[in-house]
Structure formats: structure tokens, C-alpha cells
Amino acid sequence: MDRRQLGASDIWVSPLGLGTWAMGATVETWGHVDDRESIAAIHQAIDSGINLIDTAPIYGLGHSEEVVGKAIQGRRDDLVIATKCGLLFPTEKGKEPARCLSKDSVIRECEQSLRRLGTDVIDLYQCHWPDPDTPIRETFEAFSLLRKQGKIRAVGVSNFGCERISAATEFGPIHSLQPPFSMLHPRTAEDLIPYCKEHNIAVLPYGPLAKGLLTGKFGPESTFEDIRARDPEFVGNRYQRNLMIVDSLAEIATAYEKTVTQLVLNWTMNFPGVTAPLVGAKRPSQVEEHVGAIGWNISSTDMTKIDTILGGSQGDA
Numbered sequence: 001m002d003r004r005q006l007g008a009s010d011i012w013v014s015p016l017g018l019g020t021w022a023m024g025a026t027v028e029t030w031g032h033v034d035d036r037e038s039i040a041a042i043h044q045a046i047d048s049g050i051n052l053i054d055t056a057p058i059y060g061l062g063h064s065e066e067v068v069g070k071a072i073q074g075r076r077d078d079l080v081i082a083t084k085c086g087l088l089f090p091t092e093k094g095k096e097p098a099r100c101l102s103k104d105s106v107i108r109e110c111e112q113s114l115r116r117l118g119t120d121v122i123d124l125y126q127c128h129w130p131d132p133d134t135p136i137r138e139t140f141e142a143f144s145l146l147r148k149q150g151k152i153r154a155v156g157v158s159n160f161g162c163e164r165i166s167a168a169t170e171f172g173p174i175h176s177l178q179p180p181f182s183m184l185h186p187r188t189a190e191d192l193i194p195y196c197k198e199h200n201i202a203v204l205p206y207g208p209l210a211k212g213l214l215t216g217k218f219g220p221e222s223t224f225e226d227i228r229a230r231d232p233e234f235v236g237n238r239y240q241r242n243l244m245i246v247d248s249l250a251e252i253a254t255a256y257e258k259t260v261t262q263l264v265l266n267w268t269m270n271f272p273g274v275t276a277p278l279v280g281a282k283r284p285s286q287v288e289e290h291v292g293a294i295g296w297n298i299s300s301t302d303m304t305k306i307d308t309i310l311g312g313s314q315g316d317a
């Protein structure tokens with residue numbers, strides 16, 4: 001599998017990364033999840049040549065990182081482990097996590113993540129969300145210290161806009177951005193992706209399958225009880241419109257003997273300026289399907305057809 005450079009760092013990643021949010025989640029968030037299947041999915045990804053694994057402390061309040069830690073034991077060397085900081089565990093059930101990117105907190109979180117991941121170094125350490133109450137200079141003091149200590153290799157941000165990225169780069173390098181981006185949420189392509197391309201910042205889009213909606217496995221009668229029940233893409237007319245989009249994409253995919261999931265991931269990973277989409281999975285069979293998205297090209301005629309199909313969804317980010 002080929003490798004793409006992570007911005008100006010010396011790190012090279014596969015054209016798809018494995019996202020592990022669902023692997024740490026509760027039933028209310030992502031439905032049934034089984035640690036053994038999660039670990040098998042991570043092994044499937046590694047065995048297939050995927051080297052980028054994304055996690056975060058907040059995914060299952062440390063559980064996702066622990067699952068990743070178990071899965072990578074004995075296989076750590078060639079992997080790019082990405083985790084995050086800046087969302088504190090809620091003090092009460094049901095409360096939103098507080099944002100905190102203060103120097104002390106970032107350093108403390110890093111130590112905890114290293115322990116849960118069972119590793120000496122985090123390859124990519126990312127601010128999960130901006131913290132408007134902490135000067136970004138302070139956060140970057142922590143990153144600079146952690147890099148000097150060899151505890152992190154590269155620095156990323158997630159859910160930052162162009163202005164915030166620009167302000168942050170005054171205090172240290174930013175190697176990657178993790179924004180939402182998918183066929184159903186293309187707005188990132190208007191400003192953030194071109195900005196990152198111009199400034200040599202890697203783009204690792206999250207949610208490329210729109211929480212599974214773009215896999216084609218749902219139909220008009222599907223009902224949702226997990227996180228999808230609270231997502232407007234899964235409700236009412238918007239949901240029906242999304243199903244029509246998926247049907248049209250499936251026709252194109254069939255001509256390549258590919259699934260709609262594979263067409264969608266291929267489109268996302270080859271979008272100009274994208275480095276590696278982070279795609280979630282809960283079991284090895286899903287990863288196996290993802291890997292079939294790599295190593296072929298969508299023709300320019302079909303790219304035009306896809307643009308037309310997505311025409312109605314522009315600007316929904």
C-alpha cells in the first residue's frame with residue numbers, strides 16, 4: 001500500500017486511516033461493540049497495510065485508547081498512532097465534556113494516553129476541539145515540550161477553522177488537520193482543504209461514510225436508536241434524499257465491481273488536498289471492504305456524474 005506524507009513531518013501514512021471512536025463507545029452512542037471484534041478489526045487493518053490508527057481519550061472515556069493499546073502490542077513499530085487532547089471526561093453522566101487545552105492539562109492528558117496506549121511515543125497528537133478560554137500559545141508550549149521530550153512526534157488540530165490554524169502556526173508547526181468531510185458534508189472543500197494544501201498541512205477527514213449512511217446498508221424502513229437517531233442526515237426528507245444519492249452512487253460502483261462504500265472512500269481519499277480519510281469500523285469484515293477502496297481510479301466521466309449526483313447536497317456541512 002502506498003504512503004502519503006503527513007504535512008511537513010517525516011511521517012508517512014496509508015491513504016486510509018482507521019478511526020476507533022465506535023470501538024470505545026457505549027451502546028447508546030454506537031450500538032453493540034465487542035472488544036474482541038474491535039481488536040480483530042485493528043489487526044485486519046494492520047495486516048492489510050493500513051498504518052494510521054486514530055483514537056482519542058474521550059472515545060469511551062479511555063476505552064478506545066486501551067483497545068488500541070492491546071491491539072498494537074508487538075506490532076507498534078511501523079504504525080502511526082494518532083490521539084487527541086482537550087476534551088475532559090465529564091464529571092457527571094450525560095454532561096458534555098469540558099474543553100481544556102491549558103499547558104498542564106495537555107501534559108497530563110498526554111501521560112495518561114501514553115499509559116493507556118502502552119507506548120512511549122504518540123506519533124500524532126491533536127487538539128480535539130478548540131478551547132476558546134486558553135491562549136493557543138500556551139497549548140503550543142505544551143506541544144513543544146512534549147516534542148522535545150520525545151513523547152509526541154507531530155502536532156495536529158481538529159475542528160479548527162482557517163483563522164485559528166493561522167494563529168496557532170505562529171507558535172509552532174501544525175502537521176495535520178482533522179475536519180469533518182464527506183460526500184454529504186463537502187463544505188470543508190471550500191476553504192479548509194485548499195488552505196491546508198497551500199500551507200502543507202495534511203488533511204485527515206473524519207466521518208467519510210457519514211456514520212455508515214454512505215455504505216448503502218440502510219433503507220427507507222431503517223430505524224435508528226444510537227447516535228444516528230440524533231443526526232439530521234438520518235431524519236425525514238433529508239434521509240430520503242440521502243438514500244437516493246446512495247442508490248445513484250451504487251450504480252456507478254457496480255460498473256467497477258466495487259461496493260458503494262468503496263466508491264465513496266476512493267472518492268474521498270483521492271479528493272485533491274486530502275491525505276487520508278479516517279474511516280470507522282467495528283469488525284474485520286468492514287475493514288476488509290474499506291481496503292478494496294484503495295488502488296484504482298474513478299474515471300473523469302464518472303467523477304462528473306458523481307458531481308451531478310452530489311449537486312443537491314452541496315453546502316450541507
Ligand SMILES: NC(=O)c1ccc[n+]([C@@H]2O[C@H](COP(=O)([O-])OP(=O)(O)OC[C@H]3O[C@@H](n4cnc5c(N)ncnc54)[C@H](OP(=O)(O)O)[C@@H]3O)[C@@H](O)[C@H]2O)c1
Pocket residue numbers: 018019020021022030031054055128158159178205206207208209210211212213215217261278279280281282285286287289290
Ligand atoms: N475529530 C473529531 O471531532 C472526530 C469526530 C468524529 C469522528 N472522528 C474520527 O473519525 C473516525 C471515523 O468517523 P466515524 O466513525 O464517525 O464515521 P464513519 O467512518 O463515516 O462511519 C463509521 C461507521 O460506519 C459503519 N461502517 C463502517 N464501515 C462499514 C462497512 N464496510 N459496512 C457497513 N457499515 C460500515 C460502522 O458502524 P455500524 O457497524 O454501527 O453501522 C462504523 O462505525 C472516528 O472513528 C474517529 O476516529 C473524529
